[in-house]
Amino acid sequence: MRRTCRRCLRPESFCVCDGVVPVQTRTRVVLLQHPREARLAICSAWLTRIALENAELHRGVRFEDDARVTELASAPGAALLYPGGDSAASRAGAPPPILFVVDGTWVQAEKMLAANPRLSALPRLAIAPPAPSGYAGLRREPSAHCLSTLEAVAYALADLEGGAARFEPMRAAFRRMVELQLACSRDGRRAPRHRAPARPRGEAAGSGG
Template sequence: MRDVCFRCWRPRPVCYCALLPSLPTRTRVVLLQHPRERRVGIGTARMTHLALPNSELHEGVVFEDDARIRALAADPTTAVLFPGGDADPAAGPPVRSLLVVDGTWWQARKMLALNPRLASVRRIGITPRAPGNYRIRREPRPECLATVEAVASALGALEGEPARFDAMLRAFAFMVDRQIEHQARSDGPRRRRRTQAASPLDPLRPHRAAPEKVVLVDGGANSGWPADAGAAGPRSELVHLVACRASGERFEAFLRPRWPLGPSVAHQLELPERRLLDGEEAGAAVARFREFVGPGSVLSAWGSFTLDLLAQEGLGRPPFLDVRDLCARYLRRRPGGIANGAQALLAGEPAEPPPRGSGRAGRTLGWLEVVLARLLHLAGEDHGAGLPG
């Protein structure tokens, strides 16, 4: 089995994570990915999502009943990025949310046709500053770019900083170049061979033998200020962090807020407000967490939110297992909250596990143990379920 990066899902020799920036944006980028595109190894929606902390990645074809997409479609500050868009990005209300349909052009047009709400949102197009670099896929027209190219160009126009978003394209250029090199080496006749069927849980198999190397983590943020409240600083900052290992070791830190505590943060995190205000300095907490993680470990969480907060605090981007993504891949649908994911995986109503720390994050960590243990078990069952040799 190939050694795969658990963040970008590319084989380690062609992992592009080291070249990915983390670019904060005023604009919320919401990627709507066709399910078939997720299986394309040289797709760029995940690359785009990883480079933009203020982004979401949704998979599907029809989003008419999706409450999140329905709300965005009804917001006049939302726009759809699509070739031939007839609106100037500078015209009309400022674009605060950008919906991006990711798929082949046939798939993208079909998705718009199947989603009247989406099709009714104002569209914006872009004029490429240079020809697209997607030399490993054929595009129907010169203005058709890879998703990462189109988003970089759109954000450059919307936020007035084209050069800053060009940094997103370094990883893209690396992926294209490596793919072309691989194709050049593989020009000889190909032999078909029967291989074991791929499993969505393949990334977990290396960890079945050493689960203690997986560090489960969850955190809480100081956020929730309305956009016009005038609060200085980032929209979210890490204020609570919990982690544990299969060996039973635990970690917890309360980080003193550097910005005014949001009006409902303590309530949402299920923590005493005084416990947060009396927390330790953020740098010291992150240093303790880095020591707890140690070398050779893999962080694992329900979604990338906590990892994004840690990266904002200077931890960088360690190897990462997104349990929510693995659960969705196995179930072939979005699992909803972590308790719902556990219920779907265990085919019943599992008893709520004991918390592994304080507040909501501690409860989430308890559920995360249950879900990851189940997925590791299922990964072992799947190991012999491929094609017969």
């Protein structure tokens, strides 16, 4: 059994926690992760959760009966980070109190929104990525504007709250994660797909392990 980092839930030789200090944000980021996404070696939603002080992660497909998600979705000003909405940059200085982010493939995300009309009805915010995704050949995205969950959240918060440099450590950790995974695939080692037992659903991000 490989030793696993209790914070990023990756094998210790693939740990990317160094330098990741949870960032305090005005916006509470609520990550809704498709269960299949949680099993992938590159799981940027979990890294997002530990990189932001004011964040939660909930795993599932349908959340209409989830008391916590319903409470958050019903909060005045809650929004959904998803293409087709107003530009996040247009809300600079006036970020939403709660920002939902769906973590999964585009097909999974569309199915999740169809299964959750309360979430689908939220006002949508979109971003204009300043650079291509950092997946760098590890995972093919359907179009140039598609990003990992972590990158999308980092760019959205930078647009909404300013201080883009605050979110550079989490982007750097993501790039390091991709580099380690690419090195693993090149030298023939087995990809670190198995993860430590999942934390309780909705556990808020913090500086702890």
